Amino acid sequence: MEPIISKRDAAQHIRVARHRAGLSWAQIAEELGVDKEWSTAALLGGHPLSLSQATKVQQLLGLDDAVVEALQMQPYRGPLNHDVATDPTIYRFQEALTVYGPALKELIHEEFGDGIMSAINFQMNVQRRADPAGDRVVVTFDGKFLDYQW
Template sequence: MISKQQAAEAVRHAKAVTGVTWEQLAEAVGRPLVWTTAALLGQHPMSKEEAAKAAALLELGDDVALAFQLQPTRGGLDAAVPVDPTIYRLYEVIQVYGPAIKELIHEQCGDGIMSAINFRLDVKRVPDPAGDRVVITMDGKYLPYQW
C-alpha cells in the first residue's frame, strides 16, 4: 500500500505527464475545485467512486485510488515555518492579520471560532490594471465556544 504523500506525488507527476488540470479533476470527481485539489494532495479522504474517477483520469492504478480513500493526517507541513514562497506568504498574512481577524470575529460573532471542518474555500485570478490579483475567499461556519 502506498501512503497519501506518495499518492500526492503520483498525482503531481501524472498531471505533468497527462496535462490534466485541477479543474478537469474536480469536474470528473464532482466536487469543488479547492476540495478536490486538497484531497488529491492528501488532505481529505475521497469516496471509492471519487477516487476511481480521479485515478482513471490521471491514468493511475488501484493502489493510488486506494490511497485517495485513506483518512489523512491533516495540516502537516515539512517545517513549522513554511519555506515555499506561496505558502509562506499565506503564513505571513495570518501572522500580520490573524489577530485582527480574531478580534473582528469576536466582535461581530461573539466568543468562538471559524470552522475549518464546515468550510469552503475559493481561489481565483482577477484582472487589475496595476497587475492581476489573487482573491482567496475563506467561508467557515461560526462555532461559539460552549462552556
C-alpha cells in the same frame, strides 16, 4: 497482491500524472463535481475520496490501484511529532494550513506560476457572516504575488 503506498506517495504519483495528462486541478475538480480547493487538498492527501471519486481520478490520470486505495484512506492531519499550538484559535489556523496548505501552494502555482504570496505586502480581513446553522468566520488573506526570479 498490490503494493501498499502512503497518501504522501500517492500525492506524488497524482502530481506527476496530472502534469503528464495536461489537466489543471480545476479540471479534475470539475470532473469530480466538487470545489477545486477541496479536491486538490484531497488529492494531495488531506481528505479521503469515495470509491467512485477515486476511480474517476484513476480513469482521468491512469493511476494504479494502489493509488486509488490510498486516496480512500482516512488521512492523518497534522504533524505527529511537532509541537502544536495549544490556543484553540491559533491551533485551528494551524490545522487548516496543515490540511489545505499543500492545496493552496498547488493552486497558487497553477494560477500565478512559480512564486509565493507575500506576507509583507499583505492585508487581512476578518468578518462575521450570518448562517442559519451558526455564524461563520470569514478570514481573507490578501497578499501580493511575488514570482521567483532566476
